[in-house]
Structure formats: structure tokens, C-alpha cells
Amino acid sequence: MRAVQEFLKIDTASAEVSLDARHPGFYRNPNPTYAALIEIGPAFYWREQKQWYFTRYDAVNALLRDRRFGRQITHVMSRDEAGLGPADPRLADFDRAESKSLLELEPPEHTRLRTLVNRAFVSRHIEKLRPEIGALAHQLIDGFGPKGEVELLSAFAEIVPVTVIARMIGVPDDMCRQLLDWSHDYVRMYQFGRTAEDEARANRAAKDFADYVVRLAAEKRANPQDDLLSLMVQPARDGQYLTEEELVSTTIVLLNAGHEATVHQIGNAVNIILQSGLDPKSLTSDETRTERLVEECFRISAPVHIFERWALEDVEVQEQSFRKGDKVGLILAAANLDPAKFPEPLAFKPERDEGQNLSFGAGIHFCIGAPLARLEMNTVLPILFDRLPGIRLAQEPQVKDVYHFHGLERLELIW
Structure with missing residues (x-):
């Protein structure tokens, strides 16, 4: 096994890799590592994670759309058969909140829930939020602009997306800080190397989050408003209601997914642009340039790097055989750096126009909030x-x- 960096060793013959995801040399700038992994083939076996990961664009794009793989496994085999063992009682509240998550379900449940909320997130409806997003951005800048300095994440990047998604769903503005705290604790469950404390905090956040959604839903039933939660507590056209578990899971995933990644991406984008030495105002001088800039920022510095899938049947992909119940990782951020799709992939090219990046996924689990995230980025960057x-x-x-x-x-920024 050849040492490429102190945190990375590659055996090209077997495509086996030893990679320390907690090493600062990797997580601070993972792109050079991804480039090295793409070179060895479409997939590699990550020794520390004990599973296969796909990196090249065509392979990741195809697997995201491949119905032989899914986000859920217990609908086709038992937990024991999948090697999961019994559910951990310490995570009961988190598991309950996730039980009907759009991110985890497969059809037909996924189709029914997604159809219900998708209408609120299609581009033509989202576009109507542009003035509100712009007004919020201006309001925040009015507050810190005269000071000549700001910590942008806490003063701007966190506030814009969480306020927008909260208002869409029907959560009062004064709950936004609490939503951020719950969300930060909740997503600890998805990070590599999570600790027992991470799990405990995620479980507490899930319980508090769920309890709040149930209380708020009761208020919306009694006094419906023009918001998504009021819509979700009403019967569907066929007269069926969402169950309480479906309502809680759907609301939590929309609130989390509706802001968590965008917070990171605003910070990532501003950092990349300022580090590039290019003129930010010129890069956002018109709508087309801004859109391409935003897509390039999503491509080269995606906020979420991995989606995972279960093999729902015995299957062979890219000359690798998987058994029903095997899990595979799809590294979206690596696929965005495949030179076969994006020439000179490690270079930041704000006017790049070489096709769709995979930062929002693809297939039936394509990020429902993608139009909103794009609108927020395309609105706030030119204003900033x-x-x-x-x-x-x-x-x-x-x-x-x-x-x-x-x-x-x-x-930390100054001007």
C-alpha cells in the first residue's frame, strides 16, 4: 500500500484505501484527495469505513438513479439480515423522528409524501420568495455594514436560510435560533466518527424538535395559515391525513435540509470567491454570471459530500459485486471533480458551463430544496x-x- 499523504494510503491493485477522515490535511481541503481517488478507478474500498465508495461522475450519477439501490433496507429484509442488529434504545427518539423521513423512505411511501410537499418547492413558487430573501439580506447588512467587520456565518449565513424555510413552513421568526441549535445537534448523527455524546445530543434534539412540531401542528389545525405546515395537517385530496410520525419526520427534514447545507454553502462560496483574487462584484454583475458562479461554488465546494445507498438485490456495478443488504457510499463532492466531466476540475472557474454538478444528488431523492438553495445563493451574493x-x-x-x-x-470579514 503506497503512502500518498500521512493520512492517505492507496493500494492501486486492489483499489483499497486507508484514509483518516478526521485528519486536518484531509477535511480542510479534501479535493486533492478526491482527485487521487478518482485516478485509481470508479470506486475504492475504504478500509476504515468497511465499505465501497464510488467517486467518478458517471458511476455516481448512475447509482443515484439506480432503483436496485435505495435509502431504505428494512422494507426488503429484516434488521438482522442486514447486519444491523436490534435498534439502540438510547436513540429511540432520533429513530422515531427519522422513521418517516423523505431522505430515508422508498416508494410508495416516499412518492406519497414527496408529492404532498413538492408543490411548495417547485421553481415557479420558490421564485416568488426572491423579494423577501433580498429584503432580509439588506436588513442584516444594514445592521453590520457600518461596523466595517463581521463574522459572516452567525450574522448572515445562518440567519437567511433558516428564516426563509421557517416562514415557508409556518414557524415563528423568534424560534429560528432554537431551530439552528436543534438542527446542529440533530445532524451530528450523520458525521463520521460520532461520539456517544454526539448521539445523546442528537436524540435530545430529536425529542424536543418533535414535541415542538406536534404542538405547532395542533395550533395550525385550530387556526390554519398560508404556510406548508397548515397544508400538511389538512386531509389530502383522497381524504387521508398524514400520521403524526409522518408529519413530524417530514417537518424536521424540511427544516433541517432547508437551511443546514445552505448555511455552509454561503460561507464556502464567499470564502472561495475572496480567496480567488477575482472581483466579486464583476462575478455577480448579471443574472447569468451569478448563476454560473453559484453552480461553480456548489461544484468545487459542496456542503454535503456523501450519500449512501443499500443494495436492494444482488447486483454488479463497475465490475464490483454487491449482495442484497450491502451498503455503498457515493461521494458527490468527488464526482464533481471528475476531469472526464469537468476539465481542470481543481481550478475555480466562475464562468464554467459544463453540465450539472451532483451536489444536490439525482434521481427520486434529488434534493427537494435545490431550487430554494439556488435562489438564496443567487439573491444574497450579489447583494453582499x-x-x-x-x-x-x-x-x-x-x-x-x-x-x-x-x-x-x-x-471573519472586513471592508
Whole structure:
């Protein structure tokens, strides 16, 4: 096994890799490592994670759409058969909150729930939020602009997306700080190397989050408003209601997915743009340039790096055989760096126009919030750079040690 870096060893013959995901040399800038992994083939066996991961664009794109793989396994085999063992009672509240999550279900349950909420997230409806997003961005900049300095994540990047998704669902603005705290604790369950404390905090957050959703749903039944939660507590056209578990899981996943990644991406994008030395105002001078800039930021610095899938049957992919119940990882952030799709993939090219990146996934689990995330990015970046001429980094930002998410701890700016 050949040592490429102190945290990375590759056996090209077997495509087996030893990679320390908690090493700062990797998680602070994973792109060079992904480039090295793409070179050895479409997939590699990650020794520490004990499973296969796919990296190349065509393979990841195909697997995201391949119905022989799914997000759920217990609908086709028992937990014991899948090697999962009994459910952990310490995670009962988290498991309950996840039990009907759009991210985890397969058809027909997934189809029914997604159809219900999808209407609120299609582009033509989302576009109507542009003035509100712009007004919120201006309001926040009015608050910190005269100071000449800001920590952008806490003062701007966190507030915009969580406020927007909360208002869409029908959560009062004064609950946004609490939503952020619950969400940060909740997603600890998805990071590599999570600890017992991470799990305990996630479980507590899940219980508090679920209890709040149940109380809020009761208020919406009694006094419906023009929001998504009011819609979800009403009977569907066929007269069926969402169960309480479905209502809780769907609301939590929409609130979490509706802001968590976008918070990271605003920070990632501003950091990349300022580090590039290019003129930010020029990059956002018109709608087309802004859209391409945003897509390039999503491509080269995706906020979520891995989606996983279960093999729902015995299957062979890219000359690798998988048994029913095997789990595989799809590294979206690596697929975005495949030179066969994106020439000079490690270079930041704001006007790149070479096709769709995979940061939002693909197939039936394509991110339902993608139109909203794109609109928020395309709205706030031009406003930020127009309102704060001369904006620059006050110090080198630090990347969070939370792989497989990718975002900054803080982003200190001056102008």
C-alpha cells in the first residue's frame, strides 16, 4: 500500500484505501484527495469505513438513479439480515423522528409524501420568495455594514436560510435560533466518527424538535395559515391525513435540509470567491454570471459530500459485486471533480458551463430544496458584494471537523 499523504494510503491493485477522515490535511481541503481517488478507478474500498465508495461522475450519477439501490433496507429484509442488529434504545427518539423521513423512505411511501410537499418547492413558487430573501439580506447588512467587520456565518449565513424555510413552513421568526441549535445537534448523527455524546445530543434534539412540531401542528389545525405546515395537517385530496410520525419526520427534514447545507454553502462560496483574487462584484454583475458562479461554488465546494445507498438485490456495478443488504457510499463532492466531466476540475472557474454538478444528488431523492438553495445563493451574493465594496478576509478561515459535511467554523470579514 503506497503512502500518498500521512493520512492517505492507496493500494492501486486492489483499489483499497486507508484514509483518516478526521485528519486536518484531509477535511480542510479534501479535493486533492478526491482527485487521487478518482485516478485509481470508479470506486475504492475504504478500509476504515468497511465499505465501497464510488467517486467518478458517471458511476455516481448512475447509482443515484439506480432503483436496485435505495435509502431504505428494512422494507426488503429484516434488521438482522442486514447486519444491523436490534435498534439502540438510547436513540429511540432520533429513530422515531427519522422513521418517516423523505431522505430515508422508498416508494410508495416516499412518492406519497414527496408529492404532498413538492408543490411548495417547485421553481415557479420558490421564485416568488426572491423579494423577501433580498429584503432580509439588506436588513442584516444594514445592521453590520457600518461596523466595517463581521463574522459572516452567525450574522448572515445562518440567519437567511433558516428564516426563509421557517416562514415557508409556518414557524415563528423568534424560534429560528432554537431551530439552528436543534438542527446542529440533530445532524451530528450523520458525521463520521460520532461520539456517544454526539448521539445523546442528537436524540435530545430529536425529542424536543418533535414535541415542538406536534404542538405547532395542533395550533395550525385550530387556526390554519398560508404556510406548508397548515397544508400538511389538512386531509389530502383522497381524504387521508398524514400520521403524526409522518408529519413530524417530514417537518424536521424540511427544516433541517432547508437551511443546514445552505448555511455552509454561503460561507464556502464567499470564502472561495475572496480567496480567488477575482472581483466579486464583476462575478455577480448579471443574472447569468451569478448563476454560473453559484453552480461553480456548489461544484468545487459542496456542503454535503456523501450519500449512501443499500443494495436492494444482488447486483454488479463497475465490475464490483454487491449482495442484497450491502451498503455503498457515493461521494458527490468527488464526482464533481471528475476531469472526464469537468476539465481542470481543481481550478475555480466562475464562468464554467459544463453540465450539472451532483451536489444536490439525482434521481427520486434529488434534493427537494435545490431550487430554494439556488435562489438564496443567487439573491444574497450579489447583494453582499454590492453593499460591501472592498470586502476581504480578515484572517484565514478554519474548516469544521465534521466530515462528511463541509463548512467553516467562522468567516471573519472586513471592508
